[in-house]
Amino acid sequence: GAVVSQHPSRVICKSGTSVKIECRSLDFQATTMFWYRQFPKKSLMLMATSNEGSKATYEQGVEKDKFLINHASLTLSTLTVTSAHPEDSSFYICSAKLAGRGQPQHFGDGTRLSIL
């Protein structure tokens, strides 16, 4: 149980395009999902917390107009990288948390984004 699916797994696109990444909780409802990015050989950096039916909460230094988050249902959150540039190339990972105090998070397999 507690499977999180992320799609696509890999994207290569030209500079200036927008890219949408989907994160789905397959067998549970997630009122809260999280988006991380990870550079090579580095740890995960939390970008934002996605709340179903309300605005996302962004971490300090993350541009909310650049990284648009939508969490329209209890099983789907999307991250759109708008007008992507080479410096946005990274590994993007989503996670969802089971309800209840102290519950763990479950992660998708990540999306490797490469902007040419």
Next chain:
Amino acid sequence: DAKTTQPNSMESNEEEPVHLPCNHSTISGTDYIHWYRQLPSQGPEYVIHGLTSNVNNRMASLAIAEDRKSSTLILHRATLRDAAVYYCILRDEGAQKLVFGQGTRLTINP
């Protein structure tokens, strides 16, 4: 979230037990101790978590010191597939997000 300290890297042999330490001297009473691991080119995988008592599951065991200022993740019999970066993270019981540190890169020798 309180900080944790882990060794940057560790090495062990296949089929031997592995003990991964984590120090968290500033842990508060409501902080859960979570362990995740990340295999190359994958998202992190939940391993185990606990509050005060030692915990066991099919993947590993978590030994928590009596004063809760340190903990040890135990892999009872390492395989090559256990090679990963292991993250020890504290999270308050009421908190939502996880903040990742640098973790321990575990290498398993055949």
